[in-house]
Amino acid sequence: MDKERRNNVELELYNKSEVFVMEYKDKNTVIRKTQSLGKELEYLRSVSDENKRAQKIIDVLPQIAWTASASGHIDFFNKRWYKYTGTQYENDLNKLWWKIICKDDHSAMENFWNQIKEKGIASEIRVRIKHDDLYRWHLVSLIPVKDEANKVVNWIGTGTDIHxxxxxxxxxxxxxxxxxxxxxxxxxxxxxxxxxxxxxxxxxxxxxxxxxxxxxxxxxxxxxxxxxxxxxxxxxxxxxxxxxxxxxTDEPVSYDVNLLNVVNEVVKDLEENLNTNNTALRINIPDGLIFSYVKPFLKVIISNLLANSIEYSNKNHSLKLIIDAIRFDEDTIQLTIEDNGMGIDLEKDGKRLFRPFNKLNQHSKGMGLGLHIVETMVQRNGGRIEIESELDKGTKITLYLKEYD
Amino acid sequence: MNYNKVLLIDDDPFLIELNKLMIEWEGLNDYFIAATSAEEGLSLISDLNQKKKATPDYILLDLNMPDMDGFEFMEQYKQLFYDGHTSTKVIIVTSSTRDKDKQKALSFPFVADYKEKPLPDNYVAQLISQS
The missing domain is CATH 1.10.287.130 (Signal transduction histidine kinase, dimerisation/phosphotransfer (DHp) domain)
Structure with missing residues (x-):
């Protein structure tokens, strides 16, 4: 018995003159079974010949391409496809297809497929396809091939790398x-x-x-x-x-910075002031703490906070400064600067702490801009600041710095 | 009857002093009081109420002030002192040029006018004489 299966139709040939035609709703459900002769066979052969011709053409395309039955069952991948995805022919090509599509895009792809199958129209979708073990964005186009009666016979699909x-x-x-x-x-x-x-x-x-x-x-x-x-x-x-x-700033918007290096650079800039105050400085930052940030901003943020600690240090004892940092979560760095300075009355001054041109101490040398600048730079990409402080005890400022994309 | 017809609330001590001086020149000191913060303004009004004295006809109010700003003052004023038909009118006197500040301020029922700083030098004196 010869068996041919094209699209959703399976032919079983007996004695070359008799044929059973079974139309499949899906892989396992037969919706029609008829005994037929010549005419039907001819039609099915012509369809499959057309399909074969299409497959021959797309086999030489320089981009990945495939064909699928009217019901969406993939029945052919071109040579480029196997080479590009690093896969080999399997009996179930549909299974092979889903293997190389990024799992996060499965439901979008499935919805898309169901929609266009129903409408029978050409359409495109962006999905990630595996290439060299990496998922890259592709534009997948699906075009229906229709017969004279405008019925979809099969689908031709192509994928273009648009990563x-x-x-x-x-x-x-x-x-x-x-x-x-x-x-x-x-x-x-x-x-x-x-x-x-x-x-x-x-x-x-x-x-x-x-x-x-x-x-x-x-x-x-x-x-x-x-x-x-x-x-x-x-x-x-x-x-x-x-x-x-x-x-x-002419520097690039954001790039990987080593936090410890930046803190050390700032400390060096402020060395003279720190020495004058006889500062005991402790830095607890892992050397490998690298994250994507705008380096000039990071320097401005840290130097403003350290300058505040120096400016508002307690004149009765020498300044103690502790700088800590850890990776807080996937895209956040937690940076803490703690001093034993004059402290802030948060109940009284907390609200206006970050307002521009607002000096807490009228005799301060600054212009009342430091914390405003720090706040705007931290918040510009979704970061936040927490302040704990007690008068005459000191201030602890915790920054949650969000990484730039 | 002598009573404080105008209350000026502004965090700029210079402006308060200058206005006091100008009112003094006109001999209208008795009709004028001033506060350098919104909180002080609220407590002055509360004092007058407790002593059953007449509240000012006009409150000249700055918007941009530290701690409690002009809008917060008006929220508090509305809750504490405004009964829907009190005769005191609030006139905003600000250096803000933002349209949304103006819209927001004018949405309070007791706000009668919105003026940009500086007010003409005789403005306060005229208000006192009119009322």
Missing amino acids: EQVMQTKKLDSRNAELLAINHYLEHFVHAVAHDLRAPVSNLRLLSQALDKAPEVDKAKLMSTISSNVNRLDETLTGLIKVIDIQK
Whole structure:
């Protein structure tokens, strides 16, 4: 007995003139069984010849390609396919197909297949296909081949490697999200700066109006207030320039940085200040702690926090600084900086701690920008800051730094 | 009757002092009080209420203040002192140019106006004279 199986139809030939035609709903269910002669056989042969012709053509294509029956059962892979996926012919080609598709894409692929089979239209989907033991993004196109009655006879599928494009798009998407975050930050920062510039300017305007009317006795008093407003303006402008300098960076957006190296670089920059304060410094960071971050930001974050510890150290004893870091989870680094300095009254000042141009101590040398800068840089890609502090005991700042994609 | 017709709330001590001085020149000191924080403003109003004294006709309120800002002040004021028809009007005096600040401020029922800083030098004196 010869057996031919094409698409969902199986022929069983007896004496070359009799035929049983069995149409399969799926692998195991027969939905029709008829005894037939010549005509039906001819039709089925012609279908299978066409299929064979199609297979011959796609066998020489330089890209991976295959054919499948109308019901979606794969019946042929081209040579390129076997070479590309590093697989060998198996009886059940469907099984072979699912083996090389990334498991995360199985349900999407299955849904896609069911949808287009029902509609009988050409369509495309992006799935990951195994190549050289790595899953790479491919554009899988499926085209129906139809007979004269517009009935789908079989399907031709092709796969094109689009991994680089997909990766590029992902990079662009993440860059785009980063730019949006920068935009958002700038909007808030500009508003804070504008407010701080406007306040002294509007004071000066009001002052000039008042000076016209002021009785002689008050004029000198008013004049003396001019300088405090001008100083305030100057401070804001200096702070603004400082922030612009930090934002200016020609370095790549993000790349692998060794946290211990960066901390050591910052410590070296601040060596003089640390020595003046007779600082006992302990660093507990594993040497191999490498993560993807914007290095200039990391330096600014760490140096601002260390500078704060130095600035607000307790004058009654020498400064103790502990810097710890661990990998917190898959994409987060936990960095802790702890000091034994003056501490912060969180109940009183906690809320305005991160506001720009807000100095907790009016005699401080800084401009009240340090923590604001740290916060914006940490938060720009989803990180967060926790502060524990007690007056006269010290401050512990924990950063959860999110890795950049 | 002498009572505090205008309450100015602003965290800028310079602005408070300058306004006090200008009101003094007009001889209207009795009608004017000021607070350098939103909390102080709330406690001044509470004091007046407890002493059964008339509350100010106008509260000139800065928005951008540390600790409690102008919006938080208005939330508290609404809960504590506003009964739906109190005659006190709040006038926002701010250096904020943000439209959403303006919209948000004007959504409070007692906010009568939204002014950008600086106010004209005779503004407070005029408010006192009118009321």
